[in-house]
Amino acid sequence: MSVPTQYLKSRGLRVHTFAARLLVLACAGAALMPAVAAAETKENTTQFEVKAGSLTFSTAPTMPTLTAVTLKGEAQTTKTVMNNFAVQDATGSGSGWNVTIEGQAGAGKSAVFKQYCPEAKCGSESKGYITGGFELAANSLTLNSTGASFTAEKESTGTAPTFVCGSGCSVDHATGVKIAHAEVAAGMGTWATTGFGASSLSLATPSTLKVLPEKEVYHVDLLWTLSTGP
Numbered sequence: 001m002s003v004p005t006q007y008l009k010s011r012g013l014r015v016h017t018f019a020a021r022l023l024v025l026a027c028a029g030a031a032l033m034p035a036v037a038a039a040e041t042k043e044n045t046t047q048f049e050v051k052a053g054s055l056t057f058s059t060a061p062t063m064p065t066l067t068a069v070t071l072k073g074e075a076q077t078t079k080t081v082m083n084n085f086a087v088q089d090a091t092g093s094g095s096g097w098n099v100t101i102e103g104q105a106g107a108g109k110s111a112v113f114k115q116y117c118p119e120a121k122c123g124s125e126s127k128g129y130i131t132g133g134f135e136l137a138a139n140s141l142t143l144n145s146t147g148a149s150f151t152a153e154k155e156s157t158g159t160a161p162t163f164v165c166g167s168g169c170s171v172d173h174a175t176g177v178k179i180a181h182a183e184v185a186a187g188m189g190t191w192a193t194t195g196f197g198a199s200s201l202s203l204a205t206p207s208t209l210k211v212l213p214e215k216e217v218y219h220v221d222l223l224w225t226l227s228t229g230p
Helices: 005-032
Strands: 055-059 076-080 086-089 097-103 114-122 125-129 141-143 149-153 177-182 189-194 201-205 217-219 222-228
Touching: 055 189, 055 222, 086 097
Parallel strands: none
Antiparallel strands: 055 086, 076 201, 086 189, 097 177, 097 222, 114 125, 114 217, 141 201, 149 189
16 A cells, blocks of 8 residues: 655654754753852962960969968978969970079078068068078978879870979979979979878978977078979
C-alpha cells in the first residue's frame, strides 16, 4: 500500500515544527536560569609583633608582724603564718626567675633583730635603732615553705615555680638566701603563693632575751629581690 506523498510531507512538517518549538522552549528556559559566576581566590597574610613586659612582684612580699614573745625562763620558738605574695613574669623570655631574702645593713638598717623605737619618741629615745641596744643573733628567723606552692593567676599556664625552703631558710642575715624559683621556660605569666602553714615563720629566742622599755620592739630590715634566672 503506498502512502501519499502529500501525507508524508505533512507528517514531516509537523515533526519539524514540534522540534522547533522544543528548541525555542529550551532556549527560553536557559535564558531564565541564573548565570554561574566564575570562582575567584585571593591570597592574604597577617602578622603581629611581641613587646616584652617586666618581671615584677604583682603582690609585694611582706613579713607579718610576729607573735609577741612571753618569757618563760627558757629558749623558745614562736611561730607565725607567712603572708602570701605573687610574681608576674611578662618578659616573654622563658629565662626563669628567683626570689631571695636578705637582712639589710647600712645606715638606719639592721640585718638582725635589734632594739628599735618605732615612734617619734620612746621615752628618751628617738625613732630608729637604739645605739648600743639589745639584739638577737643572726639566723633567728626561719621561713619554712613545707605545704606552700604557687597557683596560676590571670589564666597563666605552663610549669609552676617552686619553693626551696622545705627544710627551712634563715633570712635574718646580711647575705641573700633563695626561697623560690622558676626553672627555664617555667613561671611565665602570673603566679601567687598559697598554702603557708602555721609554722611557716618561726622565731627562735634565747632564755636571755631582754624585755625592752615601753613601746620599743625588736626590729629587722629585710630585702626581697626578684631576679631573672633560676
